[in-house]
Each structure stands twice: as structure tokens, then as C-alpha cells.
Amino acid sequence: MQNSQDHLKEIESLLEFYRSAGVDCFLGDEPVDWAAASVRQAAHRHQAVSHARPSHKAGGSAQSQASEDVAAASTPRQQPAAPSQQPAQSHQPASAQAAVVPDREMIASARDLAASAASLADLKACLETFEGCNLKLTAKTLVFGDGNPEARLMLVGEAPGREEDLQGKPFVGRSGQLLDRMLTAIGLDREAAYIANVVPWRPPGNRTPTPQETEICKPFIKRQIELVNPDVLVFLGAASAKNLLGVQDGIRKMRGRWMNYTLADREIAAVATYHPAYLLRSPLEKRLSWRDFLSIRSRLAGQ
Template identity: 50%
Template sequence: MGIDEILLDMPAPDAVLSMSDLTSSEKTSQAGVSQAGTSQAGQATSQAPDSAIPETAAPETAGPETAGPVDNAVPHPALTPDLSASLAGISDLEGLRDALVALDGCALKHTASNLIFADGNPGARLMVIGDVPGRDEDRVGLPLVGSDGQLLDRMLASIGLSRADIYIVPLIPWRPPGNRTPTAEEMALLLPFLYRHVQLAAPEMILLLGGVTAKTMLPPGGGILKLRGRWHEIDYGDGTARPTLATLHPAYLTRSPAQKRLAFADLVALAGKLG
């Protein structure tokens, strides 16, 4: 089966968010949140954030077509003493979800329809960190639904995986109102929860989807076309350096089908790492 058959062209959704407001000197970001469940992603009609800024294929040199050497780890986010103690006291994923439900000081939870915690198999070897939730993720309460989720499923199938073999979390647990860009303060509050999510799920390796997520979690290195295709050893705060690979988001592939070969190369590298 050829790459164009595997990564079937889908109707192009609206653009994903820009990273321009998502970075800060403290490397603040967003954390994954929603109810863990079985794969319902292909059943909803997905649209990326309406007001989002396109993640364009900028005039930059693309990264390697095969995964390159390992880069240095990114330090995990600094925690306040209170938050550090609170997160350290959470011993399982159910407790982490409960902590997000009870979280004060984040207005996003009051404007969103659903908490988006996770989907798939919490015990999977591979964790996939998605993007900021959009309208349909908010409606369904699961990450990566609709056409984006269907394309992700095809991508996984191309290397013999399904949602039962992976664990998917969003970058942050709630959809920002009007699909606006999350603030630096919101990301600073939520990123430690994402790191704790990684620690509790304890995957062997992590796949980052899209430029927003890659720029949040990886060392500075340009846009997604430069960041993809390179393995990084990332310490998510528990002293374990986990192999982490960025690739193109399914929504990006529907807008830029010529880049499917790069995504397929990343998938082949991922399959090789998984063995």
C-alpha cells in the first residue's frame, strides 16, 4: 500500500493554533486532560479551532527524512512548592483527573463543555501528545476526534498500531473560549499536570503531534518541518529520559499533502524504535 493510500486525503479542516503566544522564557505550556476512554475519535466530525492561525509550511529546510540523532533533554517545568507537593501526592491517573476537576484558578474549565483527559490504553508503550482541544474535542470530551482522528488512525494502521496500542493526551485539558490561544499563565498552570500525566502513565516513548506541541515540549529549533524527524531524550520530571519524536499533525497533512512522505518517514522510525 502506498503512502497516498495510507494517508488518505481528507477534507481540509480549519488551521491549527500558532505558537507565537505559547512560548515564554520559562518554557511554560499546556497539559493533557479528559476522560480516558476507548477509541471514539473516528465517530465525531472534527474541526480545528475556528479562529486559529495556520501552521504554514514556511520557507525553511525540512528536517531529515529519517529520524536523526538524539538531542539534549528539556528541563521539566519549575513548580511552586504547593503545586509540587500536590502533584507528588497523586499516585494514579484517576487521582490526576480528580485533581484537574478540583483545580482552582483556571478559567478555562468554566468556559469549556468537557474536561479532555485522555483516550486509548493507559498502559501503552507509546503516548501521543496532541494539540490544543478544538470545538469537537470539547463537545465529545476526547482528544483527536473526527477527520483528524480518522487520519491518525490510518497513520497508526500503516505501522500496525491502533488506538488500543497507544495512549493519547491533549496538550491542555480544556478548549479555550472561541478557540483563542491559551495564555502563558494558563500554560504555566497546566503544563505540570501534563508532566505528571507522563510520569504516571510511564510510557516508553512519546510522539508529539504538530508544531504547537513540538515547540512547547522540545528544545528551540524552528518550525515543525525542522523539529520533526529527530529523536530527543526528554526528562518529564521523574529522572527518566524518554525517547520523544515530533511529527506533522493530521490537520497539517490535509492542508499540505506533499508532506505525507515526511510523516510516513517519522512513522517508520517510530515503528523501528518500538520494535
């Protein structure tokens, strides 16, 4: 009896460890041996960096070689499987084998890859082939952008949700329907705006993207803004504003205050407002968002 109670306490402790680590759902029907999968991370990282930064690898500098040696040394070595057992990877989904650990080198490769895109079509193609963000492994589709890329108004959210993941377009669920009504209220629609997200893949369970996931995707949304080159930039929610403007204020203090988003050759008028999903939960705040959208209309009319 005592052994049974001790066993239950061990299980409870393990579950509490997983919960505190942020594990709140199962993503597959079969267990995944991430330790075995990690031996392939260095190869995937090296391949992605080589593809995105070919000029940096020319000549094989001692510094680059040293970085690769350190990465290889820090990667666990794969133990040979026993003769009577099947290799671990035969029971793993393909997504586990492609998982990578985003590091500074991978972020630099994302920056170079995004900068190489000469058009929105090029940028979308870059994201479709980019293997540096693990959210791509669990998302169904790439949610790139929607609306008119020639529009003077661009709206940026944080990350797509379930409906967006299914349709491959940003803001098409309940929050998107509310956003459409808000645009209509100031005489605009989706053809008069361009809409995107900082992170173009849905996080599992609609969780908040991790700082690493946001950082690896940031070069792409920054390039997307450069290519659209709007006159007015609207951040839907605090997360997108904080990531792209570098401000630390909460949305209550930040919203409605005009700021500048700096490009290489110009500055774009930028403002943050409540995310439509928040307004669905807190409808009394719609009056403040209405003020923000009136201010957006005035700013567009005055430019």
C-alpha cells in the same frame, strides 16, 4: 453630521483596540463587569493555594503573609452599589465570578497538586477540581486522555477542539480520524497508544492557548507522562514539543529528529511530527509524516 462622524470614528477606534488585543468573538449574551469580578480573584487564589499546599501554610510564615498582603493590595476594591441599583454580580454569569489571574503562586500550587497524584485517576480528579485555569470556565468538558495507559507509545497534542470538547476525548474529530489511519498504517491502533494534550480544556473558538494557560496546565501533562511512563513519546505539532522539550526550532526543522524527554529516573525517546490538523490543510506533507511514523515503528520494534 460632524458629531455623528466623530462618534463612528470613536467606535472604530474602540473596535480596533479590541481586535489588536485579541478579542475576536463574544462569549456570552450579557456584558461582564470584570473589574467587579476581580475582587473575588484574591479569595479564589488564596483558597486554591491553601487547598493544594496545606503544609506550606502551616505556621503562617512572614513571607507567605507578605505575599498575601501584596496580592490583596494589588486587587481593586469593590465600590458599594448605589441604593437604587442592583449589585453588579447579580447580572454576571457564574464563570465571571470564578475567573482567576494565574500567577507564580498558582503555578506552584498546580505543580504541587499534580505531584500529589499517585495514579491517572487521581490526576484526573485533581484536574476536575482545579480552579486555576480560566479555560475550564468556557469549556464543556475536561479532555483528559484516551487509549491504553499501559501502552509503550504516548502521543501528545496541544489542546482539544470542538469535537473533543463535546465528547471529552482527545483527537476524535477529523484530525483524530486521520491520526487513527496513520496509526493503522504502522500496525497500531488506539489500544496500542495513549493520547493526551498539553492543555486539557478547549480554548474558545479553537484559538491558540496563551502562554499563561499553557504554563498553568504544564505540571499536569508532565505528571501524566510520568504516570504512563511510555517507551516512545510523540509530539503532534511544534507547540507541544516546544512546551515540554524546551526546544525552539520550527516543526519543519524539528520533525523526525529523535530527542530525549527526561524523567526523574530515566529518559524517554521522543520525536515531533506534523499535527494531523496541519496535514488536513497541507496533504503533500503526509509523505514526511509517513517517514516519521515508520521511524516510530522502528524505534518501538528495537526497544
